[in-house]
Amino acid sequence: MSWAGSKERTATKKDAAITRRSAISGSSTQIWKSRLSWRITLAVFLTILTVQIGIMSVTIENSRQSQLSQLTEEGRAAIVPLIHKNRVGTGVVPFEDEKVTELTNLTRVQGLAVYTTLDGLMLRSYGQPAIIGVERDQTTGAISLPNNYYSTDGSFYDVLFTPKMLGGAPYYVIAKLDSTHVEKGVNDYIEQTILIMLLMSAFVTTVLMIALGHWLLEPILFMRDNLIRASDNPENPKIPDSPFDPNDEIGGSIEIAQNLIRQNAHNIRQIKSAAQDQIHKLAYYDTLTGLPNRIMFLQTLNDKARNSDSESPVRFAVIALDLDHFKDVNDSMGHNIGDAILRAVGKRLRSSMPESAVVARSGEDEFAITMPLSRETGQAKDIAERVANVIRAEPFKVFNENFQIRSSIGVATFPDDGTDPDQVLKNADIALNRAKEEGRDTIKEYSEDFDRAVQQRFQMLRDLRDAMEQDQLLLFFQPQFDLKSGRIIGAEALIRWWKPDNSKEGGHFISPADFIPIAEQSGLIVPIGEWVLQTACNAAAKWQQEGRDMRIAVNVSGAQFYKSDIVALTDKILRETGLEPRRLELEVTESVFMEDVSHAIQTLQNLHGLGVEIAIDDFGTGYSSLSYLRQFPIDRLKIDQSFIRNALNNPDDAAIARTIVRLGHSLNLKVIAEGVETSEHEAFLLAEECDEVQGFRYSKPVNIDDFNAFAAGYNGDFSSFN
Numbered sequence: 001m002s003w004a005g006s007k008e009r010t011a012t013k014k015d016a017a018i019t020r021r022s023a024i025s026g027s028s029t030q031i032w033k034s035r036l037s038w039r040i041t042l043a044v045f046l047t048i049l050t051v052q053i054g055i056m057s058v059t060i061e062n063s064r065q066s067q068l069s070q071l072t073e074e075g076r077a078a079i080v081p082l083i084h085k086n087r088v089g090t091g092v093v094p095f096e097d098e099k100v101t102e103l104t105n106l107t108r109v110q111g112l113a114v115y116t117t118l119d120g121l122m123l124r125s126y127g128q129p130a131i132i133g134v135e136r137d138q139t140t141g142a143i144s145l146p147n148n149y150y151s152t153d154g155s156f157y158d159v160l161f162t163p164k165m166l167g168g169a170p171y172y173v174i175a176k177l178d179s180t181h182v183e184k185g186v187n188d189y190i191e192q193t194i195l196i197m198l199l200m201s202a203f204v205t206t207v208l209m210i211a212l213g214h215w216l217l218e219p220i221l222f223m224r225d226n227l228i229r230a231s232d233n234p235e236n237p238k239i240p241d242s243p244f245d246p247n248d249e250i251g252g253s254i255e256i257a258q259n260l261i262r263q264n265a266h267n268i269r270q271i272k273s274a275a276q277d278q279i280h281k282l283a284y285y286d287t288l289t290g291l292p293n294r295i296m297f298l299q300t301l302n303d304k305a306r307n308s309d310s311e312s313p314v315r316f317a318v319i320a321l322d323l324d325h326f327k328d329v330n331d332s333m334g335h336n337i338g339d340a341i342l343r344a345v346g347k348r349l350r351s352s353m354p355e356s357a358v359v360a361r362s363g364e365d366e367f368a369i370t371m372p373l374s375r376e377t378g379q380a381k382d383i384a385e386r387v388a389n390v391i392r393a394e395p396f397k398v399f400n401e402n403f404q405i406r407s408s409i410g411v412a413t414f415p416d417d418g419t420d421p422d423q424v425l426k427n428a429d430i431a432l433n434r435a436k437e438e439g440r441d442t443i444k445e446y447s448e449d450f451d452r453a454v455q456q457r458f459q460m461l462r463d464l465r466d467a468m469e470q471d472q473l474l475l476f477f478q479p480q481f482d483l484k485s486g487r488i489i490g491a492e493a494l495i496r497w498w499k500p501d502n503s504k505e506g507g508h509f510i511s512p513a514d515f516i517p518i519a520e521q522s523g524l525i526v527p528i529g530e531w532v533l534q535t536a537c538n539a540a541a542k543w544q545q546e547g548r549d550m551r552i553a554v555n556v557s558g559a560q561f562y563k564s565d566i567v568a569l570t571d572k573i574l575r576e577t578g579l580e581p582r583r584l585e586l587e588v589t590e591s592v593f594m595e596d597v598s599h600a601i602q603t604l605q606n607l608h609g610l611g612v613e614i615a616i617d618d619f620g621t622g623y624s625s626l627s628y629l630r631q632f633p634i635d636r637l638k639i640d641q642s643f644i645r646n647a648l649n650n651p652d653d654a655a656i657a658r659t660i661v662r663l664g665h666s667l668n669l670k671v672i673a674e675g676v677e678t679s680e681h682e683a684f685l686l687a688e689e690c691d692e693v694q695g696f697r698y699s700k701p702v703n704i705d706d707f708n709a710f711a712a713g714y715n716g717d718f719s720s721f722n
């Protein structure tokens with residue numbers, strides 16, 4: 001029993017003494033309450049009783065018979081002295097009357113009948129009549145000696161005395177004997193026997209009860225007490241050592257039960273401590289990388305901060321790191337690769353940072369690092385640079401594939417950027433967000449201005465809500481053309497926010513690039529998007545009614561895909577406006593596919609199923625996976641304007657633009673270029689056989705009236721824009 005500690009052992013020995021005493025003292029009273037003992041005892045009692053009744057039923061008859069033969073002997077002894085042996089022959093009086101009268105008065109003899117032969121005539125009778133029937137054998141004629149007759153009420157016994165029994169008398173005598181005392185004797189015998197029987201049973205029962213109490217009940221109660229203790233506290237049952245001999249059946253059972261209880265307790269303790277370890281691991285460590293998680297990281301920061309006082313102030317850097325475009329890798333290469341990269345990043349960070357640093361995985365593709373600052377380590381920014389270089393130094397080799405990973409990093413310092421460690425980590429996160437916003441692969445140090453920027457965003461969100469209610473949102477239209485023919489093919493709808501102010505103009509435009517991200521984050525994009533789609537389709541339906549062959553392109557952001565039912569909305573608006581579905585094009589950016597590829601494919605397919613066209617906006621800037629491209633129901637690629645803008649002075653951008661056109665055509669897609677500002681841009685695109693164009697060269701986005709005027713006045717010749 002290796003699991004029972006020695007301390008526990010001493011305790012159980014002391015306990016054993018107490019329990020034994022209580023079990024024993026208890027058992028004497030318990031025994032009379034024990035149902036088991038009563039049952040056993042009752043069974044034994046009934047068995048004894050049954051056996052005794054059996055014995056008694058046999059001995060009662062024996063006792064009666066022996067009393068009757070005693071009575072017979074008594075009668076014989078009384079009669080024999082009266083016999084006159086010489087008085088034989090007929091007419092002789094066998095007994096003297098006075099003597100017989102004396103006999104009947106003084107003895108149990110009540111009457112006599114005298115016969116010379118058994119079948120002969122009665123010589124004489126005295127007192128009460130005594131008769132015994134004789135039986136003759138039918139064939140031999142022999143007479144058989146009759147049985148004595150014992151009356152049914154037991155009051156008399158007629159007995160035949162043969163001449164031989166009477167000591168050679170010359171006749172047979174039948175005597176009627178008073179036997180009333182015989183039954184009384186038998187009854188006395190029964191009473192006595194029953195009394196003995198009861199006394200014996202009581203004695204046996206008592207002895208049995210005591211024996212049961214000692215050998216059975218006491219150990220059973222002890223075992224029950226053990227089991228109660230075990231169920232009350234299965235983890236640490238205080239069970240005393242057994243005082244019972246383990247060599248008998250019950251003592252042996254107790255020993256087995258105790259071993260079981262102790263083993264069970266040991267197992268529970270082991271399982272519990274393993275579970276606690278596991279819980280601690282799950283709560284404070286990241287299962288994928290084995291690094292501490294955000295909670296543990298914060299705890300470490302708090303511990304460090306607590307150690308800081310004015311005598312020995314502590315300074316430490318808090319670095320928040322996010323892997324750039326990790327989501328793209330994850331979505332396109334699969335989670336196995338993503339997980340392996342995260343593990344590799346965690347491992348590299350841990351091994352490249354000094355012992356004094358704590359490296360944690362704080363989010364999906366986020367890591368957090370803290371390190372004490374000293375003269376040797378330099379400033380927090382220096383450490384962040386070191387971290388960025390560690391990630392950048394060489395690609396991560398995963399499943400024999402190289403992945404070049406970049407990171408965005410936010411840095412904050414304790415206590416410079418906050419005396420509360422939580423706040424310092426939050427500030428590092430704010431700085432990280434800034435780094436991501438500024439094009440990733442950068443390091444940003446926290447600055448109080450960031451807070452101001454956050455405040456401004458909140459203000460803008462409040463203003464945007466008001467803008468929706470106060471109709472400050474407008475929809476502008478920018479024409480799109482067929483590049484070869486110069487024909488106007490439609491327009492892209494672009495939202496505008498006219499915010500009134502106290503200026504001379506009475507207000508100013510806020511760029512969608514500024515408020516659309518806020519609308520997306522807050523979910524406001526859903527009602528805004530609904531309004532845009534409705535307004536754009538109204539305009540296009542009007543063109544349709546006027547017989548103009550023009551379509552409308554509407555921007556749809558990813559949030560609308562996930563936060564609303566864009567398919568149902570489009571279907572509803574198409575029905576209500578009567579717009580032919582082919583006259584509506586929805587522009588989505590590649591970021592739409594990042595969140596949930598299969599959902600994006602399904603939604604696009606449903607939209608396409610309505611007959612609506614799909615274009616990929618800003619193509620070339622996001623993370624494009626060619627294999628996905630084939631799965632999506634796409635009609636048009638929209639080359640991002642940055643490539644067009646730089647195509648003429650940057651061969652790389654020109655090559656990208658060219659490649660996108662070829663790619664689109666090889667996939668049977670139309671390719672439209674936006675940001676066409678000059679005739680040189682136009683010439684380049686014409687040479688590359690791009691299909692369609694849109695840009696300031698032709699028209700800036702304008703309100704619906706100006707657009708309609710433009711479309712009506714346009715002569716279909718690009719040279720008019722020269």
Ligand code: C2E
Nearest residue numbers: 494495512513516532555556557675676677694695696697
């Ligand atoms: P986008 O969809 O790529 O729209 C094209 C942007 O390029 C527009 O900017 C447009 O004014 C601008 N642009 C067009 N031609 C030229 C050109 O020749 N030179 C230059 N420099 N720019 C040109 P805008 O209107 O500021 O919109 C910016 C972005 O805001 C849009 O990019 C789109 O992503 C988003 N956006 C605009 N309206 C909506 C909308 O209704 N819903 C959603 N979800 N997003 C919208």
Ligand code: MG
Nearest residue numbers: 492555587617
């Ligand atoms: Mg667009």
Ligand code: MG
Nearest residue numbers: 617618640674
């Ligand atoms: Mg675009």
